[in-house]
Amino acid sequence: MQSETLEPGLRRVTANNPSPMTYTGTQTYIVGEGEVIVIDPGPSEPAHLDAILAALHPAERVAKILVTHSHLDHSPLARPLAEATGAPIFAAGSSDWGKSPVMTALGDGVGGGEGVDAAFSPDEQISEGDVIEGITVLETPGHMANHLSFAWGDALFSGDLVMGWSTSLVSPPDGDMTEFFTSVARLEARTDRIYYPGHGDPVTEPQARCTALIAHRRTREAQILEALRTIGPARAETLARHIYTDVAPALLPAAARNVLAHLIDLHTRARITTPGPIRADSLFHPD
Known part of the structure; x- marks a missing residue:
């Protein structure tokens, strides 16, 4: 799919992985111009890698790769993109990182693990308050323990925590409903102008969506x-x-x-x- 310009300095490429769980497909975002940041490279599909690279303007390069969370529709393409561009991968941690004590104590009997990218590992771990080329990291667990959101000016990349088309799957022990409530309430209290989610259209009334x-x-x-x-x-x-x-x-x-x-x-x-x-x-x- 060709890239779409959403606002100055922001492009979107939608992966060809539509489903009842991904809606029209995973949204990959290209932030900036010249030396750009790619947020959520998406599923392991060579055609999507080609589409991301084709969306770059002449003389542009990918400087950094950010991942909101390590589900199979968001993170597997990070490593091929890193190998193609030389850009390092930034995320909270691997797929078993960050579970709360309650989720850790559940053990194997609770099931779960749907769609988890077990092989994912970032080059650099990032955490609350880190700033990467003007993008501020927010720790927003709930949909998954290693879920991050990224604030860019008055916009927010909300991953799968807050989307306009559907509520998120919260599947223990990777997902945590207690943390979901806390993270959404935290975003509700912010003053972001717009959310760019992992799936679906931008959320143009973000505080109202969090409340809902x-x-x-x-x-x-x-x-x-x-x-x-x-x-x-x-x-x-x-x-x-x-x-x-x-x-x-x-x-x-x-x-x-x-x-x-x-x-x-x-x-x-x-x-x-x-x-x-x-x-x-x-x-x-x-x-």
């Missing part, structure tokens, strides 16, 4: 608690079928992962209980 996402998640939380009171102790899969009545069957497994993320958050806050260690098939009881 938090309200949506709190509604799901209330539905889960009500379902537990109505049908009694239940597993995440059962609750997803009960609550997500308008979702295509193929998307119910993802819905169940979101429900499990809510259940773990509620359990952490002592709103519900479960006997023994939390697993993907744990039976949760209303408090």
